[in-house]
Amino acid sequence: MGAGHAHKLYRAGSSPVHALPPHTKLAAGFAFVVVVVSTPREAMWAFGAYAVLLGAVAAVARVPAGFLLKRLLIEVPFVAFAVLLPFVAEGERTEVLGMSLSVSGLWGAWNVLAKGTLGVAASVLLASTTELRELLLGLQRLKLPPLLVQIASFMIRYGDLITDEMRRMRIARESRGFEARGIRHWGVLAKSAGALFIRSYERGERVHLAMVSRGYAGVMPVIDEVTASRAQWSYALALPCAALVVCLLGWVL
Amino acid sequence: MHVPDGFINAPTSAVAGVVAAGAVAVSLRGARRELDERTAPLAGLVAAFIFAVQMLNFPVAAGTSGHLLGGALAAILVGPYTGVLCISVVLLMQGILFADGGLTALGVNITDMAIVGVVVAYVVFRGLVKVLPRSRRSITAASFVAALVSVPAAALAFTLLYAIGGTTDVSLGKVTTAMVGVHILIGIGEAAITALTVGAVVAVRPDLVYGARDLRRPLKLRVGGELVDAPAAEPVALATRSHRKVWLAGLVTSLVLAGFVSFYASASPDGLEKVAEDKGFAESAEEHDIADSPLADYGVKDIDNARLSGGLAGVIGVGVTVVAGSGIFWAVRRRRSDEGTDVSPVSPTNTNTGV
Amino acid sequence: MTASLEVSGLAFAYPDGHQALFGVDFRVERGERVALLGPNGAGKTTLVLHLNGILTGGTGSVRVAGLPVGKKNMAEIRRRVGIVFQDPDDQLFMPTVREDVAFGPAAAGLTGAELQARVQRALDQVGMADFQDRPPHHLSFGQRRRVAVATVLAMEPEILVLDEPSSNLDPASRRELADILRSLDVTVLMVTHDLPYALELCPRSLILSDGVIAADGPTGDLLGDDALMRAHRLELPFGFDPRSVPAGSGPA
Numbered sequence: 140m141g142a143g144h145a146h147k148l149y150r151a152g153s154s155p156v157h158a159l160p161p162h163t164k165l166a167a168g169f170a171f172v173v174v175v176v177s178t179p180r181e182a183m184w185a186f187g188a189y190a191v192l193l194g195a196v197a198a199v200a201r202v203p204a205g206f207l208l209k210r211l212l213i214e215v216p217f218v219a220f221a222v223l224l225p226f227v228a229e230g231e232r233t234e235v236l237g238m239s240l241s242v243s244g245l246w247g248a249w250n251v252l253a254k255g256t257l258g259v260a261a262s263v264l265l266a267s268t269t270e271l272r273e274l275l276l277g278l279q280r281l282k283l284p285p286l287l288v289q290i291a292s293f294m295i296r297y298g299d300l301i302t303d304e305m306r307r308m309r310i311a312r313e314s315r316g317f318e319a320r321g322i323r324h325w326g327v328l329a330k331s332a333g334a335l336f337i338r339s340y341e342r343g344e345r346v347h348l349a350m351v352s353r354g355y356a357g358v359m360p361v362i363d364e365v366t367a368s369r370a371q372w373s374y375a376l377a378l379p380c381a382a383l384v385v386c387l388l389g390w391v392l
Numbered sequence: 393m394h395v396p397d398g399f400i401n402a403p404t405s406a407v408a409g410v411v412a413a414g415a416v417a418v419s420l421r422g423a424r425r426e427l428d429e430r431t432a433p434l435a436g437l438v439a440a441f442i443f444a445v446q447m448l449n450f451p452v453a454a455g456t457s458g459h460l461l462g463g464a465l466a467a468i469l470v471g472p473y474t475g476v477l478c479i480s481v482v483l484l485m486q487g488i489l490f491a492d493g494g495l496t497a498l499g500v501n502i503t504d505m506a507i508v509g510v511v512v513a514y515v516v517f518r519g520l521v522k523v524l525p526r527s528r529r530s531i532t533a534a535s536f537v538a539a540l541v542s543v544p545a546a547a548l549a550f551t552l553l554y555a556i557g558g559t560t561d562v563s564l565g566k567v568t569t570a571m572v573g574v575h576i577l578i579g580i581g582e583a584a585i586t587a588l589t590v591g592a593v594v595a596v597r598p599d600l601v602y603g604a605r606d607l608r609r610p611l612k613l614r615v616g617g618e619l620v621d622a623p624a625a626e627p628v629a630l631a632t633r634s635h636r637k638v639w640l641a642g643l644v645t646s647l648v649l650a651g652f653v654s655f656y657a658s659a660s661p662d663g664l665e666k667v668a669e670d671k672g673f674a675e676s677a678e679e680h681d682i683a684d685s686p687l688a689d690y691g692v693k694d695i696d697n698a699r700l701s702g703g704l705a706g707v708i709g710v711g712v713t714v715v716a717g718s719g720i721f722w723a724v725r726r727r728r729s730d731e732g733t734d735v736s737p738v739s740p741t742n743t744n745t746g747v
Numbered sequence: 748m749t750a751s752l753e754v755s756g757l758a759f760a761y762p763d764g765h766q767a768l769f770g771v772d773f774r775v776e777r778g779e780r781v782a783l784l785g786p787n788g789a790g791k792t793t794l795v796l797h798l799n800g801i802l803t804g805g806t807g808s809v810r811v812a813g814l815p816v817g818k819k820n821m822a823e824i825r826r827r828v829g830i831v832f833q834d835p836d837d838q839l840f841m842p843t844v845r846e847d848v849a850f851g852p853a854a855a856g857l858t859g860a861e862l863q864a865r866v867q868r869a870l871d872q873v874g875m876a877d878f879q880d881r882p883p884h885h886l887s888f889g890q891r892r893r894v895a896v897a898t899v900l901a902m903e904p905e906i907l908v909l910d911e912p913s914s915n916l917d918p919a920s921r922r923e924l925a926d927i928l929r930s931l932d933v934t935v936l937m938v939t940h941d942l943p944y945a946l947e948l949c950p951r952s953l954i955l956s957d958g959v960i961a962a963d964g965p966t967g968d969l970l971g972d973d974a975l976m977r978a979h980r981l982e983l984p985f986g987f988d989p990r991s992v993p994a995g996s997g998p999a
Contacts, residue, residue: 290481291436300440343437345834346840
C-alpha cells in the first residue's frame with residue numbers, strides 16, 4: 140500500500156483520457172471489470188483481447204508501459220496464492236515437469252491471475268489519469284451517498300496531515316534513541332497510535348467547529364459539479380462496450 | 393486480505409455488493425444518529441487515522457513486520473456504525489486509488505473486513521465489558537479478545553463467500569484451515585496492538601473511547617468553592633445492573649454451548665469439520681498427495697493433525713457461538729434500553745453510575 | 748448607532764462543571780480594531796465560541812449588530828461573525844482553496860457567478876487569488892493563514908474574530924498579515940497573547956482574566972502599566988518598550 144502521499148498513482152497529463160469527466164471514467168472502468176469477471180475462463184483469447192484494449196487506452200492516455208507494470212506489483216500476494224492453486228486443488232491431475240498438478244487448479248490459477256491482473260490494470264489506469272479531487276466529484280456524481288463522499292473527502296484531505304504527524308512522532312521517538320526492534324517495543328508504538336487517534340479525533344472536532352462557524356448545518360453545499368456530454372459518455376463507454384462484445388463472443392465460441 | 397477481481401465469481405460478488413451497500417446505508421443512518429452533523433468530519437478524520445495507522449509497521453521479529461487492520465480498533469474507539477463507515481471508506485479509497493482490492497470485489501472486501509470485522513469485534517467487546525469488572529484493565533482485556541476474535545472471523549466470512557462463489561475448487565477445509573490458521577496468527581498481533589492502543593487512549597481521554605463510555609466518572613458541581621456531586625442520571629444505573637446479569641448469563645451460555653459444539657464437532661465430525669477430514673487434514677494427508685503441499689509452509693500440516701483440526705473446530709465453534717449468543721443478548725438489551733431510558737448514547741447526561 | 752458587538756453579563760460553565768466565564772461585559776463599535784488579551788486559561792477561546800453561538804446556555808447575552816445570538820437567528824449570526832481559528836488546517840477542510848473559500852457563501856445559498864465573484868474578491872483581499880485550485884496542504888503556513896482569513900471574508904462578516912492570528916508565522920508572513928488586516932474595512936476582534944502585535948494593530952485592548960474583563964483601554968496604556976500586566980500574567984518580550992511605539996498605527 141502506498142505511504143506518504145495519498146495519491147501516488149496520478150500522472151499529470153493532458154491526454155483525451157485525462158480530459159474525460161471523472162464519472163464517465165469510473166463507470167467505464169467498473170463496467171469493464173464486471174465484463175472481464177463474467178468472461179468464461181476457457182476463452183483464453185478473450186483475456187488477450189482485453190489486455191489489448193487496456194493497452195490501447197494506456198497508449199491514448201500516454202501512460203508508459205513501465206509505469207503500468209510497476210504498479211501491477213500490488214498484486215504479488217495473490218500471484219503467490221494463484222501459484223499454489225494447481226498444487227492444492229482437487230480433481231483430475233496432470234503431470235507437468237514431473238509435478239503432479241490439478242487440472243482445475245491450473246484453470247483456477249489462470250482465472251485468478253488473468254482477471255485479477257486485468258482488474259488491477261484497469262484501476263491503475265483510472266487512478267493514473269484522474270485527479271483525486273475529480274475522483275471524489277465523480278463518485279458524488281455517480282450518486283454515492285453524499286455523506287460517504289464527504290467522509291472520503293475528509294479522509295483524503297487529512298490523510299497526509301495525519302501521516303505527517305505520525306512521521307513526526309517517529310522522528311521524535313528516534314531522536315530520543317528509540318528504535319522499534321521487536322515485540323517488546325509494541326507498547327511504545329501503540330502509545331503513539333493512541334496519541335495519534337486522540338489528535339485526529341480532536342482535530343475532527345475542531346474542523347466541525349470551523350464548519351459550523353461558516354454556516355454548516357449537516358448538508359455540504361454543492362460547489363463544483365461535473366457534467367458529461369453524450370459524446371464524452373460514448374467515448375468513455377467504448378472500452379466496456381468493446382469488452383462486452385469480446386465477452387459475448389467468448390461465451391458463444 | 394484485499395481480494396482482487398476474479399477471485400469470487402460475479403453473482404456472489406454482486407450479492408456481497410448488495411449486502412455491503414445495505415450495511416453501509418444502515419451505518420450511515422446509525423452514525424448520523426450518534427454523531428449527527430459531526431459525522432462527516434469525525435468519521436473522515438477517523439478514517440484518515442485508520443488509513444495512517446495501517447501504514448504503521450510493527451516489527452515482529454528480525455526483518456519481518458506486520459501492520460494493523462484496524463477493524464476492532466475502529467469499532468472500540470468510535471462504535472460499530474462509524475467503525476463500519478470508516479473501514480468501508482478506507483477500502484473504497486484503497487480500491488480506487490491504489491488498485492488494492494478489485495473494484496468488483498469491493499463488496500466482498502467490505503463485507504468481510506468492514507462489516508464482519510467491525511461488528512464481531514464490537515459485539516465481543518461489549519459483551520466482555522458488561523461482564524468484566526468496571527476498570528481500565530477490563531477495557532484493555534476486552535479489546536484484546538475482541539481483536540483476536542474479529543480477524544479470524546473476517547477470514548471465516550471470506551471463506552464463506554468463497555464457499556458460495558469461489559472460482560477454484562480448492563476444498564473448503566483447506567481454505568478454512570489456511571485462512572483461519574493464518575489469521576489467528578495475524579489476530580494475535582492485531583489483538584496486542586489494539587489492546588495497547590485502546591489502553592493508551594483510555595488512560596488519557598477515556599471519554600473518546602466509544603466502548604468505554606460507561607467508565608465515565610460522575611459529574612461534580614462547584615458550589616461556593618466546594619465540589620459537590622451532581623445529581624446522577626439514576627434510572628440508567630439500575631438498568632445497567634440488571635443488564636449485567638443478562639450479559640453474564642449470555643456469555644456463560646455461549647461458552648457452554650461453544651464447548652459443547654466443539655466437543656461434538658470433534659467427536660462426530662460433520663459440517664466443515666467433516667470436509668476438512670475427508671479432504672485430508674485430519675489423518676489422511678499422504679493419501680491425498682499433499683505431503684509436499686506448500687500449505688505446509690503455513691505450519692498447519694506438520695503439527696499433530698488430529699489435534700489441530702479439533703482445536704481449530706473448537707476455536708471456530710467458540711467464536712461463532714460467542715458471537716451469535718452475544719448478538720442475541722445485545723439485541724435484547726438494546727430493545728430494553730430503547731423502551732426504558734431514551735438517552736442518546738453520547739449525551740453527557742448518560743452517566744452510568746453505580747455497579 | 749448600534750455596536751458591532753455587545754457582550755453583557757456573559758457567564759458560562761462547561762458540562763463537566765468547569766466554569767470559564769464569570770460575567771463578561773464589553774462593546775466593540777463598528778470599524779474598531781480591538782485586541783482581547785489574556786493569559787492561557789483566561790477563557791478567551793470560550794468567549795470566542797460564544798460570539799457565533801457555538802457555545803450557548805449560560806447566562807447573559809451577546810448581540811451582533813443589534814441581533815441577539817440565539818437559536819432563532821443562528822444562520823444570520825454565523826454569517827455576520829467570521830471566526831478565524833488558530834490552526835488553519837482545521838479551517839481549510841475542503842480539497843481546494845477555491846472550494847474552501849466558497850464553502851461559507853455556498854452554505855448561505857449563493858451559487859454560480861455571484862459565488863465565484865465573492866470568492867475572487869475574498870482571495871484578492873488577502874493576495875491569494877493565484878492559488879485558487881491548489882489543495883490547502885500544498886501551501887505554506889503563512890499562506891494557509893491568509894486563505895483562512897479569506898474563507899471568513901467571503902461571508903462578508905460584520906465582525907472578524909481572529910484567534911491567535913500571529914502564532915507560528917515568520918516575521919515576513921506576520922507583517923503581510925498585519926498589512927492585510929489593516930487594509931480591511933471591517934470590525935476586528937483579535938484574541939492574542941502576542942502583545943507587540945496587538946499594539947501594532949489595535950488601538951484598544953481588553954484584558955480577560957479569570958473569566959471577567961479586568962481592563963479596557965488604549966493598548967499602549969495597558970501594556971505600559973507594569974502592575975496591571977504582572978497581575979494578569981501578561982509579559983512583554985524582552986527589550987520591548989510599548990511607550991517607544993506610536994500606539995495603534997493605521998486608521999482606527
